[in-house]
Amino acid sequence: MSAVPKQEPRFEAMSERDLDEVLAIENAVYSHPWTRGNFVDSLHAHYECRTLRLGAELVGYFVMLIGPGEAHLLNLSVAGARQRRGHGSALLREVLGIAHERGAARVFLEVRPSNIAARKLYEGFGFRAVGLRGAYYPAHRGREDALVMAADV
Numbered sequence: 001m002s003a004v005p006k007q008e009p010r011f012e013a014m015s016e017r018d019l020d021e022v023l024a025i026e027n028a029v030y031s032h033p034w035t036r037g038n039f040v041d042s043l044h045a046h047y048e049c050r051t052l053r054l055g056a057e058l059v060g061y062f063v064m065l066i067g068p069g070e071a072h073l074l075n076l077s078v079a080g081a082r083q084r085r086g087h088g089s090a091l092l093r094e095v096l097g098i099a100h101e102r103g104a105a106r107v108f109l110e111v112r113p114s115n116i117a118a119r120k121l122y123e124g125f126g127f128r129a130v131g132l133r134g135a136y137y138p139a140h141r142g143r144e145d146a147l148v149m150a151a152d153v
């Protein structure tokens, strides 16, 4: 009898070789996705850019900027077909762990007020609304505000 080995989720540093797969997810899950240039710039600027894979399959990624004393989560995404299985939580746990290791006391992020899934995920990890940035995101009609959330790490 042969057992099928269980695939453990694996974090890796993102590189430019990952970007075709990253962009396939990015373009599928956002109405206004980041461009390849946004990811290339983030990699060149040495932001914390990580992928999460199950075997060979890319299931999610994040991009975080760490500055003196605080971090800013810029992107966190899970492939549509892999959502609601704990991968977003695993990514966010990794975000908070890295921020802590790198000496950040707080992590900030922006989220569309209409993005209930993301807001619930962040709230579950202790993020709270700390402000609004007016007309921050492009939207189908005009622009949408961003909710600024923050958590202590």
Ligand SMILES: CC(C)(COP(=O)(O)OP(=O)(O)OC[C@H]1O[C@@H](n2cnc3c(N)ncnc32)[C@H](O)[C@@H]1OP(=O)(O)O)[C@@H](O)C(=O)NCCC(=O)NCCS
Pocket: 029, 030, 076, 077, 078, 079, 082, 083, 084, 085, 086, 087, 088, 089, 090, 110, 111, 112, 115, 116, 117, 118, 120, 121, 122, 124
């Ligand atoms: C937001 C996102 C990252 C969540 O990833 P995920 O892998 O589905 O998250 P998890 O399975 O770890 O879910 C954790 C919690 O988030 C909340 N959540 C996730 N998806 C939800 C949904 N569709 N509706 C309501 N709550 C949701 C729940 O509280 C969930 O806990 P539960 O499953 O015990 O109820 C994912 O939906 C995504 O990539 N969306 C598109 C990109 C995006 O909006 N990113 C955030 C930009 S700020």
